């Protein structure tokens with residue numbers, strides 16, 4: 175079959191359709207409007223019934239957040255993992271640009287008269303590969319392990335954070351390099367000061383630190399409580415989840431004691447934070463042999479997730495354990 179023949183047939187078919195066709199207005203306009211209305215109603219319905227959750231106030235000092243894009247960007251999130259460091263812009267900008275240019279040029283490249291997908295094997299195969307690739311990357315991105323344990327912030331701590339912003343504490347204090355210098359840096363204050371002192375100091379700074387220039391803010395007891403709870407999360411290695419003690423009891427107390435409870439096959443870990451850092455503890459739980467060739471302790475790389483090991487390490491190193 176020649177190209178001209180195909181063209182003639184297409185032209186004939188076009189004429190035929192045009193003859194029995196309906197005008198753009200009002201028929202097509204009506205159809206389009208109807209489709210738009212249905213989609214709009216669905217979105218309004220979802221917005222009212224399901225809604226979209228907001229996360230906590232963004233915290234520029236947080237180092238323990240698990241950033242995840244929305245599902246429709248998970249493929250890109252996952253794809254970027256194959257392009258380490260400097261190559262990221264290549265994957266994020268160059269590749270998509272070329273793909274879009276290719277799609278724009280496609281009508282000029284693919285001049286074949288045949289329209290059925292089976293008659294266009296190369297482009298159909300490319301299309302299937304692309305869709306499959308997107309699907310696979312989205313799935314992998316969805317399944318990729320979280321590196322930090324997901325911690326739902328305690329409402330009292332969240333309230334303390336809010337007060338910290340509202341009362342402009344950062345005018346005088348800094349946390350992880352952000353804020354003023356009139357007062358001491360609070361980055362690790364949770365490890366330095368205990369609860370009782372903090373509450374006493376918040377209610378009356380001059381009484382706790384004679385001569386302090388920190389203003390007395392006439393806080394309500396529950397406000398002092400909230401600020402204290404927030405201060406106590408500063409320092410240490412970050413918060414651990416309520417599952418950490420349970421996990422430790424299940425996996426570790428047969429050999430290790432902590433705060434007076436547990437076995438004595440391995441060393442007592444109550445004070446491990448005074449002589450080990452988190453990198454060491456994390457790696458030891460993951461794979462003791464990598465840290466100590468004669469280790470007797472079994473590794474937990476296979477049985478615990480990265481987030482669980484991180485959680486255990488923070489629990490062991492926390493200054494707030496047991497409270």
Ligand code: HEC
Pocket residue numbers: 337338341342343344345346347356357358360363366367372375379380383386387388389391401405
């Ligand atoms: C006008 C500046 C100023 C403001 C505003 C201020 N502070 Fe202070 N703060 C200080 C100074 C100076 C000290 C050191 C003397 C003392 O212990 O009171 C201090 C001490 C502290 C300490 C003890 C730190 C340590 O290591 O001993 C904490 C905790 C603290 N402030 C928290 C806060 C919080 C939370 C707020 C907001 C509600 C706040 N501060 C507002 C000046 C300020």
Ligand code: HEC
Pocket residue numbers: 422425426427428429430439440441443446450455458459462466468469470471472474486
């Ligand atoms: C079968 C017994 C056993 C179990 C179960 C076990 N450990 Fe150990 N662990 C040991 C022994 C023994 C050592 C001492 C060094 C060695 O031989 O590996 C040790 C050492 C350690 C150390 C290093 C201490 C240091 O100062 O060097 C850490 C941290 C630790 N264990 C954490 C854990 C955690 C967390 C768990 C639970 C997930 C756990 N261990 C489960 C036996 C065990």
